[in-house]
Amino acid sequence: MAKQLQIFPEKCIGCRSCELACSLEKENEFRPSRSRISTLVSLEDNGTVCFPAVCLQCEDAPCAEACPFGAIHIEKESKVVKVSEEDCTGCGQCISACPFGGMLFDQRDEKAKKCDLCEGKPACVDFCPTHAIQYSEREESFWGKKALPNRFSAILSNFRAKDLINS
Amino acid sequence: MLPGGYVGKILRVDLSNRRIFEEVLPLEVIKDYIGGSGLGAKFLFDEVLSGVDPFDPENRLIFTTGPLTGTLIPGSGTFAIATRSPLTGLAGIAQANGFFGARLKYAGYDGIVFQGHSKNLVYLLITNGKAELKDAGDLAGKDTWEAEEILKQRHGEENVDLCTSVACIGPAGERRVRFSGIFSDRGHVAASGGVGAVMGAKRLKAIVVRGSGGVKTSAEKEEIKEILHDWIAEAKESSMGKIVSVHGTAGLFSSYHSRGWVPVKNLTTNLFPDPEVFDGANLRGKFFRMMPRSCHACTFHHCHIIEVLKGPFKGFIGEEPEYEIFAGFGPNLGIYDPGAVAKLNNVADRLGMDAKEMAFLISLVMECYEKGLLKKDDLDGLELKWGDVGPVETLMKKIASREGVGDRLAEGTFRTAQWIGGEALNMAVYVKGGNAPHIHDPRTRWGTLFTQAISNMGSQEGIDMTLKFSKELGIDEPTSLPNEMVGRAQARTGPKRQFEECLVFCYYQSPNLPTLLRALNAITGFDFTIENGLKLGKRVINLLRVFNIRHGFRDEQDSFSPRLGEPPIDGPGKGQSMALMFEKIKRYYYKEMGWDERTGFPLPDTLDELGLRDTAKELEKMTQSENKG
Numbered sequence: 001m002a003k004q005l006q007i008f009p010e011k012c013i014g015c016r017s018c019e020l021a022c023s024l025e026k027e028n029e030f031r032p033s034r035s036r037i038s039t040l041v042s043l044e045d046n047g048t049v050c051f052p053a054v055c056l057q058c059e060d061a062p063c064a065e066a067c068p069f070g071a072i073h074i075e076k077e078s079k080v081v082k083v084s085e086e087d088c089t090g091c092g093q094c095i096s097a098c099p100f101g102g103m104l105f106d107q108r109d110e111k112a113k114k115c116d117l118c119e120g121k122p123a124c125v126d127f128c129p130t131h132a133i134q135y136s137e138r139e140e141s142f143w144g145k146k147a148l149p150n151r152f153s154a155i156l157s158n159f160r161a162k163d164l165i166n167s
Numbered sequence: 168m169l170p171g172g173y174v175g176k177i178l179r180v181d182l183s184n185r186r187i188f189e190e191v192l193p194l195e196v197i198k199d200y201i202g203g204s205g206l207g208a209k210f211l212f213d214e215v216l217s218g219v220d221p222f223d224p225e226n227r228l229i230f231t232t233g234p235l236t237g238t239l240i241p242g243s244g245t246f247a248i249a250t251r252s253p254l255t256g257l258a259g260i261a262q263a264n265g266f267f268g269a270r271l272k273y274a275g276y277d278g279i280v281f282q283g284h285s286k287n288l289v290y291l292l293i294t295n296g297k298a299e300l301k302d303a304g305d306l307a308g309k310d311t312w313e314a315e316e317i318l319k320q321r322h323g324e325e326n327v328d329l330c331t332s333v334a335c336i337g338p339a340g341e342r343r344v345r346f347s348g349i350f351s352d353r354g355h356v357a358a359s360g361g362v363g364a365v366m367g368a369k370r371l372k373a374i375v376v377r378g379s380g381g382v383k384t385s386a387e388k389e390e391i392k393e394i395l396h397d398w399i400a401e402a403k404e405s406s407m408g409k410i411v412s413v414h415g416t417a418g419l420f421s422s423y424h425s426r427g428w429v430p431v432k433n434l435t436t437n438l439f440p441d442p443e444v445f446d447g448a449n450l451r452g453k454f455f456r457m458m459p460r461s462c463h464a465c466t467f468h469h470c471h472i473i474e475v476l477k478g479p480f481k482g483f484i485g486e487e488p489e490y491e492i493f494a495g496f497g498p499n500l501g502i503y504d505p506g507a508v509a510k511l512n513n514v515a516d517r518l519g520m521d522a523k524e525m526a527f528l529i530s531l532v533m534e535c536y537e538k539g540l541l542k543k544d545d546l547d548g549l550e551l552k553w554g555d556v557g558p559v560e561t562l563m564k565k566i567a568s569r570e571g572v573g574d575r576l577a578e579g580t581f582r583t584a585q586w587i588g589g590e591a592l593n594m595a596v597y598v599k600g601g602n603a604p605h606i607h608d609p610r611t612r613w614g615t616l617f618t619q620a621i622s623n624m625g626s627q628e629g630i631d632m633t634l635k636f637s638k639e640l641g642i643d644e645p646t647s648l649p650n651e652m653v654g655r656a657q658a659r660t661g662p663k664r665q666f667e668e669c670l671v672f673c674y675y676q677s678p679n680l681p682t683l684l685r686a687l688n689a690i691t692g693f694d695f696t697i698e699n700g701l702k703l704g705k706r707v708i709n710l711l712r713v714f715n716i717r718h719g720f721r722d723e724q725d726s727f728s729p730r731l732g733e734p735p736i737d738g739p740g741k742g743q744s745m746a747l748m749f750e751k752i753k754r755y756y757y758k759e760m761g762w763d764e765r766t767g768f769p770l771p772d773t774l775d776e777l778g779l780r781d782t783a784k785e786l787e788k789m790t791q792s793e794n795k796g
Binding site for chain 2: 013014015016017020021023024025027028029030031032033034038040041042043044046048050107123126127129130
């Protein structure tokens with residue numbers, strides 16, 4: 001079984017180290033808006049409910065199904081869901097389709113981007129101070145236990161599609 | 168070329184005529200002052216000239232970040248605020264953690280300089296390099312939590328915190344309560360120096376920052392990651408790391424108490440029942456339910472929102488108090504319930520006031536009430552007895568709204584003592600003839616007392632070395648007595664701390680100095696060494712000193728109040744005092760710093776060596792006209 005990212009929202013403290021580690025690894029700068037992982041921190045509950053939103057490399061990837069241009073495929077051996085930069089038009093269908101807020105619309109390149117597990121050394125895992133993101137073989141029942149907090153599900157689906165900054 | 172770590176731009180906002188424009192941050196200023204406190208000091212020195220009162224429109228309110236801000240360096244959401252302080256009339260520089268600093272940079276600026284006074288209450292909105300002033304009429308009187316919530320919902324993401332931060336003042340700042348702070352990210356406070364009162368005088372309620380920018384580094388990512396791992400490991404291994412990352416700063420309570428450093432009843436005793444109640448190990452998970460609420464890139468389990476699980480305040484939800492607050496609103500007021508402390512901390516935070524000044528102000532009023540210097544009638548009918556929580560809360564609200572006796576107390580501890588008169592001046596706890604010190608009983612914590620007495624901004628300028636030593640700084644013998652060693656330790660630690668405060672990061676997560684320099688150099692591309700880093704820190708201290716002299720500072724102001732010189736009557740520090748030795752240590756310190764031993768003014772050669780030749784000329788002119796006058 002291939003190793004995957006596992007999310008433990010109850011351990012997340014909302015420090016956003018994962019976003020910084022990801023953007024450094026992928027874009028050579030500290031820039032949360034271009035990170036493939038985002039920590040959602042609810043303004044309810046005094047801002048103490050956190051959820052790291054990232055691609056979970058679904059076996060039945062809804063993003064791939066939603067893509068009208070066939071730009072998303074699952075790699076055979078690694079099971080990593082990948083976006084082909086050449087084929088992506090930046091239409092945003094995949095972003096709306098992802099139930100976990102795992103797809104990023106990169107405003108500079110105007111394309112969909114996502115986690116590719118850093119070739120087996122995920123930077124976010126490396127710098128998460130509380131082990132809220134782990135890289136290991138995932139149990140079948142993983143998502144049964146890790147239900148998304150209700151308050152996030154409504155906003156998640158359109159969260160990444162929307163321009164972060166309306167300017 | 169622009170060094171890594173910087174945007175290279177400062178936003179200038181003239182509130183009087185609503186003009187907003189961008190300025191380039193000059194490379195020579197970056198090299199001489201880096202950022203944070205140093206950059207704030209530079210703007211302050213260049214722009215707040217002689218005769219400009221703290222509440223004058225010409226005073227500046229300067230927000231600065233540093234090259235580490237917004238990176239993955241632990242706690243690098245930190246930023247600094249500089250102004251001429253309404254408490255001391257000298258420089259006032261405060262820092263706050265959270266996310267605001269990082270998001271200011273992502274929004275497009277290394278800093279913001281405010282000048283002028285707005286006619287009506289406004290807030291500044293910065294979105295990706297676009298800034299506008301907006302009417303804040305509907306935010307008038309809102310507390311710091313409410314104002315932040317409203318602005319985040321209005322300008323931020325739907326119900327989530329993602330990339331928007333707010334720094335604001337509460338009702339206290341709006342009414343120029345002299346010890347108002349600036350509050351950001353719910354519970355992160357730039358507390359010292361009355362920065363919030365200056366913001367209130369400028370009729371600026373809040374700043375909203377929001378951006379998708381980033382921070383580029385000079386070195387390649389592999390090198391940066393290696394340094395980050397070293398930094399994080401060293402911070403964890405430090406004595407702060409071992410305690411704060413497990414128990415929060417309350418983890419320091421028992422050890423401080425065992426040395427007589429916890430303030431009790433306005434420093435009238437060092438004894439109180441059950442100090443174990445406040446020990447960090449007995450609070451987290453036992454007295455409080457813990458909900459983590461981290462700062463930007465924090466690697467510790469430090470900041471939390473808590474729910475009180477026991478006692479009269481069971482069910483109350485607020486921010487976890489820091490050690491100083493437990494001490495200041497706890498034993499210092501004769502209050503021994505951590506839940507009550509959490510409540511009072513939240514009241515002061517929401518109203519927008521500095522807890523240090525508040526703690527020693529209320530304890531002064533309580534002592535004066537006990538000793539009959541203040542009667543019930545003087546306090547609008549309030550009975551300020553040691554240990555009573557309700558009247559303290561009422562008094563805080565009166566202060567924030569400057570209602571009744573609150574209007575007097577809103578002037579701070581020192582001015583309140585002057586108002587009460589008589590013995591009150593001998594009872595009040597303050598330094599520099601103006602502001603309350605950090606909340607310790609520093610009477611036998613030599614370095615802590617000394618650094619605040621000689622500080623240029625009334626806060627801790629150097630590092631307390633009482634019972635500690637530092638190989639890095641050539642302090643091979645711990646300072647255990649109030650003698651010249653205290654002055655020497657200050658002269659050596661001051662430049663280090665001030666250098667660090669130009670970089671701005673979380674002080675609790677400090678690495679060793681060599682790792683700090685590696686990080687700075689890798690991010691910026693500079694080649695700082697320990698030697699020129701310390702020189703830069705010394706430059707900041709000297710620049711601030713000349714700024715203060717320009718605004719009337721004389722060496723009598725390098726002092727502490729009579730109460731801080733009284734030996735403790737009981738406890739571990741019984742009978743010890745720095746009072747008799749202070750003048751001697753002070754002169755020794757001046758000499759070590761290359762200052763005139765009598766006046767405490769920097770000598771021309773000292774300023775010259777630090778690249779402050781023009782400053783030396785200004786100082787010379789000031790001394791000449793004084794001698795003539």
